[in-house]
Amino acid sequence: MSNKGGEGHYGSWDYDAFFHRGSEGHEQRSQHNDSQRDHQRYDHRDRYDHQEMYDSFDLRDFDMRSYHDSRGGGGDYNRHDDYNRRGESYNFGLTGYEGSRGGGYDGREGRSFDNRGGYDSSSREYDHYREGYGSRGYDQSRDSYRSSEGYDRRGEYGSGGAYNGRSHEDSDGWLVAGASRGYSGGDRGYNDRAHEDNDGWLVAGVSRGGLGGGDRGRSGGDRGYNDRSHEDNDGWLVAGVSRGGLGGGDRGYSGGDRGYGHRGHEDRGYGGDREVRQVRDRRDDHREDRGYGRRDDHRGGDHRRGGGRGDDRGYGGVGRDGGRGRGRGGGRGGRRGDRGRVTVATGPGSGSITGSGYENIGSPITDPKLIEEWTGRAGERNVNPDDADLQQNVFICRRPDVGRGGKHIDVQVNYFSVSLNAAPVEIFKYHVLVERETDVEFSDVGQPPRLSRSLVRKVIDAALRQYQSEFGGICVVHDSVAAIYVPSRLQWDSKTFANINPDDFQPTPSASGSNHRTFSMTIKLVEAIVTGTLADYYKNPDVNIMPVLQALNVVACHLGAQRLTNIGRSFFSMRNPTPLTGGKELCWGYHQAIRIGDCKLLMNVDQKATVFYTPGELMGLVLPMVDPQSVNDTRGLSDRDKRKLESVLKRLEVVPIHRKGWKRAIYGISEQPANQTMVDIRGEHMSVTDYFLKSYNVTLRYPYLPLVNVGRREVGKETWLPIELCKVAPGQRSKNVTDVDTAEILKQTGQPPRARQINTKNQVQQAGFENDPYQAAFGMKVDQNFVEIKARVMDPPEVQFSNVSVRPPNGQWDLHRFVQGVTLRNWGVVVTANVTEREVKKFIGVLVDIAGKSSLMIEDRQPYMIHKNQFRGVQIKELMTKCLADLEGRHKGPPQLIMVVMEETSDEEFREINYTSDTVLGILNQCILAENVRDAKPSICRNLSLQINSRLGGKNSILREPLPLVSTAPTIVIGADVEHPRPGMGSRPSIAAVVASMDRYSAKYIARVAAQTAANDIHHLPHILRDLVLAFFKNTNRKPEHVIYYRNGVDEGRFHDILEAEMRSLRMAFKMISDDYNPPVTFIVVNKRHHTRAAFLENDRNMAPGTVIDTGIVDSHRFDFFLYGHNGPLGTSVPCHYTVLHDENKMSAEDIQRLTYFLCFTCARCAKSVSCAAPVYYAELVSERARLYLNEESYNSFAEGSFTSNFDFADLHENLKDSMYFI
Known part of the structure; x- marks a missing residue:
């Protein structure tokens, strides 16, 4: 999954397309035994971040998308959306x-x-x-x-x-x-x-x-x-x-x-x-x-x-x-x-459709000069970066109105009212700088370059105790980084406190007399924050309220940070964890944040669960990551195992067990194992293994494992420790979560809405907000009851097939004849699993029959087949290459598809298959598990029909109702996403993906991808957008008159920066085509990584698809809304949060909400609505799949005691650029 969702992530796998298991990736599963098997196979994307169902899991920690929704899922095992743990x-x-x-x-x-x-x-x-x-x-x-x-x-x-x-x-x-x-x-x-x-x-x-x-x-x-x-x-x-x-x-x-x-x-x-x-x-x-x-x-x-x-x-x-x-x-x-699940026809079908749907809408271009520009034959125009049109200021728009349509309902949300009636007029903010003082005993080994957040917190807390009289009895709260807040001004504006000793940093006294490590802390007044600015903001949206919100969040979180393990604004108890595999455990806690509602202050509280490393011997974490049989192998670990080991251990805090000492962070591992790493001790040259035997009488059990460096990075200044002589310090979040872990996490965290609300309320009571002395000192009072608000349920669109149309009240429907079926004439099958040719042929027969009923005509009932038994020892890349070559010689037309039958869920094999087909061969692939081939279930075949038809250029279904704006004028709908490497993935680049619609129905999309340095903005966006806009013209013979731009995964703090940068990229892309082309843009940010959950007042059902919240808990000035796009089968569904940052199309709230909801029904990979608008969903799929195109060429460079990797990004093959290969 990715750092976005589940819901989530993991990020480099398209599990739905691969396994046909994700709840958004195929039709509902039908048998209980399928459901049991599917516990271990899910869609990492919406599963998690799609956060759609398993949303109590902290998706952000593990790069998992909506997962619940499924992705959900998830994340919230959400994408993410969507992973049906019990099947349907x-x-x-x-x-x-x-x-x-x-x-x-x-x-x-x-x-x-x-x-x-x-x-x-x-x-x-x-x-x-x-x-x-x-x-x-x-x-x-x-x-x-x-x-x-x-x-x-x-x-x-x-x-x-x-x-x-x-x-x-x-x-x-x-x-x-x-x-x-x-x-x-x-x-x-x-x-x-x-x-x-x-x-x-x-x-x-x-x-x-x-x-x-x-x-x-x-x-x-x-x-x-x-x-x-x-x-x-x-x-x-x-x-x-x-x-x-x-x-x-x-x-x-x-x-x-x-x-x-x-x-x-x-x-x-x-x-x-x-x-x-x-x-x-x-x-x-x-x-x-x-x-x-x-x-x-x-x-x-x-x-x-x-x-x-x-x-x-x-x-x-x-x-x-x-x-x-x-x-x-x-x-x-x-x-x-x-x-x-079953729906019956409610209206007529559309008949078979051809073309883009814009043939009778808008006007074609007739000017020869414009034709040259829009066909791309004129080349890319050079645009001056200082062009006046590119320098226009872009402002975040205000809410024009609220939606009105749909059925109004009462719901309960996980927000609590906050009163500031007794708050001081001003809150004073001071900057804090914590530094190390000279440490005699450990100066020879050097110090880490910066202090960890947990250490800074300990130092500030120690200073407040040690110098309590200096603060005059005034209540002080801090953010554990660089700021403290007080409700009244201190007697001094700047002061330095020295010789601060955190309680648990007390190593054995040395001969030099240094018996502890000390720090200094400098405090300086920064500003006085007026609490009354909140009331001013309710009347005037231009008032800056960020300083007061930051201060109140620090106040609200301070007690939790003192009592529990703190990660950001989340707090976890280390009591009664759920054990996981490989030295990890699942710990429970809650998230809290102060937010602005509709002219009121609210506290958002949500249940969370996160994986931590189990405190104890480091070997308990290391052994499951490497082959247990290899630890005593004199050849040591492979380079791949070393890279994997280092990615997990880097920055992990450990405590030595052979002597008394404090926590040290690991900065790398050694190139050589312990018995081959040589050190000079008092002029004697010996191995680390011999050193520990002579100095501590310790015989290493695993001398062939590498060492960990807890000193400096510079060569010759490392401090090497054997892995078996280290203990994992408590309270550290895990970076590596396996599929086995995830299955257990989903099992533990899937809760229906009512149970989740009860647990959340219990968390509020246990957090002690009612008797919080810090909140009381700042005049803050948190109500103990959930906020109740009005929501609306919009009517679903009518899904139209060729022969019939259906109106799915629950966001899911049955398959009928596709509105545009295609013909599969020349395709092959590569079998790498232990299935017989007879089983494969039986499956193909079922697939051909079922696909034909949906208008996907598979003329070639006997595709060319290559079985691994025919070519023992040959790699999958060679098998696929041979298959393509033989298909080209069959004289049945261009090769269209290679289906690969796999035995199990192998990350490496899946990466090799997609890398080969997408970047080397340029042919569509379809992976399927051997167990699905053996079973030959119609449900699997129906889902394959959906995906194959879309990949080959067909259209499965369209919506009978018009899409606001899109159906009335040539409009391009764009989805953009940046997928970042999750923690522990080292120096891997981020992947930027942009998709765009190519017709009036939002049925066909194409994609462009690029690798870039880890940044949230998209570096090559102008060129990507130009390419997509020209492709729209090629497919529709119309210039886009309007642009709808959905941008996924932007934090609120970066809204304005991203808006300015990407609106500038859009305008530059337009000018790169034609100087006078500048269509209006509606810019919408999509966020699934939030903590808003809703529940009915009287029952335990999930929110129905189409439920929208745009009052009560949303800022009255900001143009945003929460929307449930899908029907979460398990756990608590997670809505997507949409924020309209800029709207040159002047759309009403009702139209944007309807358009966004209807786009959830246009996803081509499943017969159900998905958790977020299709362009966002597709952009996530593309970015995750594109991570497979990274060709890692690693080399050993232990100059600083760590690996360095070089990543080559392979471009998508030209043959696939105009196809929906990512479905």
Whole structure:
């Protein structure tokens, strides 16, 4: 993942495309066993920073994106968005509606559904028993049905009311049960075996009853009833159509007691809100929805075949446990009831589309000079950096209004009101400088060049105790770096305090008499901060309130910093950690920050969890990182192991265990192992191994491991210590988190909103804000209750396919025919896993059939195949090169795709595959795990169809509603992202990625990438933007008349700097094309790395997609809003925070919010909305994938006791620059 998200990160992996596992990277997983396997495979991006679900994890620490969302995810294992830990299965033993439906409607004497929280009822209408199919599923171990004969799971018929309640599981894993229905007739024999269609899409059986009889049956006799569903001609089965008999309902019910019909029909399984709906222009008046979310798209039938009042019985959700269903039929519906997957058509399709959609919008260029410029034939114009247009000042815009559309709801947010009624008129700020004094004992080994934050904190605290009288009893708080604040002015404006001794820095006294290490501290008055500026700011946005906010944040955090382990504005307890692998542990804490709300001051508090190194022997951390068998190998460690070891150990603080001493930071490792590193001790030349044996009588157990340098970096002034003689100091955050660690972290941190809110409130109480003496001294009082605000839920757009359109109420939908399918004529398969050719061919057959139903036509049903067994010992790069060469000789057209079947999740192999295809060969690749090939599941094949179609230039779906501004005039939508190396990745460069839309539908994007020094701005942005704008013209034959620019991952403190720099780059790019071209720009910053969480007041569901917050907790002057773009399947969903910094297009808040929300539905890699707008999502994918293009050529340079690495960045191959290779 990246330093942004999960949510997150890790940063160099596109896990969704690789594994088809990330929750934003494919359709919902279908089987419980998939879910179990997928615990170890997730999307690192939204998983984390996408922060979408696992957002209690401190994503920023580990470069993991939205992860929860999934990425979510995550981060918040968020991107990030999105990693579904339990899958979307409908199987036994999970939660919600997960199992078969059963039980007749005429069973007055028997009892149905039990064993695991069953629906036990003796009432025909199931009115009184509400403890049914709840958190443990809707099981089907039967008691009896009418008298004592019970169910016959084998479908017997007979006079005793035998019943076949056998549910089935289709090949996609979507379990759809046979529901028991009582029917007229004597014996009531019933066979409710739903079946699986060829594509695995099955929702309900189709009743074909005659006059009170069965399938083509007759009235009278045994009246066997067969409710077998069918497959339509296209293979897409959505719901059975009633062909019931006399007076029957949608499934041929007896009489009108529970007939379907539109007036009061009974919709079994997909309820939602209690409200009157319009269904295909008919009123559905007396229906009560239960449990499964607002599934107005899914009706049992639409023919008027019965009367009476029907109740909608909810069947739980895909979530963990069920909320309570209401009214008749009651039982426990799904708490996660809005997680239903199957949607039914709500409108017409678009038909097949071609072109960009701008053919009839705007005007083509006819001027020959302009054509030369816009085709690029005129070359790049030279632009004077001092051009007046580039020097224009850019100001951050103000909020024009707030959004109005959508359903208004009340929510609770993790903010607390802050009162300053008793605050002093002024707060005084002093600058602090902490320096070392001369240390006689350790002067020979030198001192580290700078003091750590933790040491500075200890020195300041020691000085305040040691010189308490000098401060006159005034309460003092500090930021542990360079500032202290006091509520009243000190007696002096500048003073130096010497001979300060931090308590725990006391080494053994030496002969020289120096018995401790001492420091000096100089304090100087900087400014007096007027607290009244806050009130002035509410009226005038030009007032600078940053000084007072900084002061109040230091005051609010001071008590936590004294009691807990402090990292930034987060505080962690080292008690009761959760052990992880490799010398690490997960510790819990909270984040807090003072923020400006709508004309009020607020404190944001959020639960956090972060990985720390476990205090103890350093070997416990080192051994898992290297091959355990190699530590006693006389050859020592490989260079790769040494680089990995140094990246983790660098700056880690350790304490020697062979003698008493203080903490020292590691600055590098030795080139040679301990038994080969020579030192001169009193004129004697010996190895470090011999030195410790002679001096300390210590025999090293691991003499072939390198040493760590805890002295100076200069050659000859190092202080070498054996790794086994060092202990890890407590309170240090970990830099290396493995996949195994992450799986455990996700398991520990995934919490539903209500549980998270409860834990957050407990953290506030334990933090002691109510009795905080520091806050009291500054007149600050924090309320103990969550802030309640108004939010809105915007209506989702209608997703349009070629043959149908659907309106997904939960941000997810089923696949139909693509609006623009492509043909795959020439492709190959490279198998590096232990799968047979027969298994691969079976999988390809399934893929070809399913892809064809979606309009992805795979003409080549027998692709060229290379198996590793044919070329033993040959590297993947050579196998792919041979495959491409052979494809070129097949005379089936240009090679289009190489699919690579991998055995497991190998970082190195995945990097090699993408590096080879993207930069060397210039051909699209598709990686897939061997287990998915063996299973050949339709769900995997459907997801592959999505990705392959988009990569080859097709369009999967479009939105029926117009995109604000984008649909009415030629508009280019740009997403930009800078992915930084996470801690421990050494000197690797940052990766800048920019993507841009190429059509009116926001369906096609292309990307450009560049490597640069670690900086947040994008160095080559003007050239990248020029290239993308010209590509827009090439694809649309229109100049962009408007620009929407989404910039990801900018800290609030850098808003103005980034705005000025990148607006200047945009204007320069425009002038590099044509001197008079200057379209209006809307500049929006996207941030998923925040700590805002919302929860409903009365239930434990996540916020619905489309929920937007733009009042209450947001600054009334700033043009920003929080938006939930996706449906988080687990944990607490994390909204994206969008801030409009500049808006030359003069868009309303409503239009920008709708545009941003609708763009979450245009992601081409999955059949669901994603956590953030598609251009941002794509930019993250591109930057993560581009990190694989770094070709690390490392060489040993131990002049300073450390490795130096040189990184060559390979450019994207020309063949792929106009494709969505990153999907």
